[in-house]
Amino acid sequence: xxxxxxxxxxxxxxxxxxxxxxxxxxxxxxxxxxxxxxxxxxxxxxxxxxxxxxxxxxxxxxxxxxxxxxxxxxxxxxxxxxxxxxxxxxxxxxxxxxxxxxxxxxxxxxxxxx
Amino acid sequence: xxxxxxxxxxxxxxxxxxxxxxxxxxxxxxxxxxxxxxxxxxxxxxxxxxxxxxxxxxxxxxxxxxxxxxxxxxxxxxxxxxxxxxxxxxxxxxxxxxxxxxxxxxxxxxxxxxxxx
Numbered sequence: 001x002x003x004x005x006x007x008x009x010x011x012x013x014x015x016x017x018x019x020x021x022x023x024x025x026x027x028x029x030x031x032x033x034x035x036x037x038x039x040x041x042x043x044x045x046x047x048x049x050x051x052x053x054x055x056x057x058x059x060x061x062x063x064x065x066x067x068x069x070x071x072x073x074x075x076x077x078x079x080x081x082x083x084x085x086x087x088x089x090x091x092x093x094x095x096x097x098x099x100x101x102x103x104x105x106x107x108x109x110x111x112x113x114x
Numbered sequence: 115x116x117x118x119x120x121x122x123x124x125x126x127x128x129x130x131x132x133x134x135x136x137x138x139x140x141x142x143x144x145x146x147x148x149x150x151x152x153x154x155x156x157x158x159x160x161x162x163x164x165x166x167x168x169x170x171x172x173x174x175x176x177x178x179x180x181x182x183x184x185x186x187x188x189x190x191x192x193x194x195x196x197x198x199x200x201x202x203x204x205x206x207x208x209x210x211x212x213x214x215x216x217x218x219x220x221x222x223x224x225x226x227x228x229x230x231x
Contacts, residue, residue, distance in 0.1 A: 042221030108157040
């Protein structure tokens with residue numbers, strides 16, 4: 001079955017450490033996205049990538065970094081510069097990057113930084 | 115500026131009741147798309163429906179129906195004869211320009227629906 005795999009499901013880190021969240025898709029989608037979800041809030045866009053080796057900042061990119069070396073993979077690094085990293089992170093993909101393209105989401109990674 | 119408002123933070127109903135989730139949006143564009151997603155306790159968001167701004171026909175899919183009204187900038191979602199499995203957080207979202215034109219998907223805050231047996 002095609003889909004998006006995020007790992008791990010739960011992640012715990014000490015403050016000051018960088019941490020990388022994995023996102024892999026086998027849907028052959030061109031575009032991939034990272035969203036952050038906080039309690040009682042909608043999803044906010046961190047980064048997105050329309051093609052391999054290219055990505056753009058979303059609304060809340062500060063303190064995060066990404067890479068897109070392969071079409072299937074779009075890892076997100078939460079750096080120590082991110083002031084409030086504890087959140088639920090969702091990876092998504094879509095066939096194209098047009099406004100009418102529905103997003104397909106992974107199960108998410110819940111990151112807790114203490 | 116584009117904005118999506120889901121005024122109902124939480125809704126609780128008893129099984130078999132009908133329930134409507136409200137979504138109001140703001141946009142200056144004449145061409146846009148509206149979406150509804152469901153987030154069950156497992157965490158992943160599941161795509162439910164997409165509607166473009168030129169198609170105001172209501173849509174029904176089983177127990178789900180959607181009422182799109184441009185005059186009131188609303189795209190409401192009704193679940194008929196609700197079931198416990200409908201318990202989830204539901205998000206309404208708006209998309210204007212394509213991503214390669216600087217566009218993005220704007221989500222509402224979500225409505226948490228709890229259906230009790």
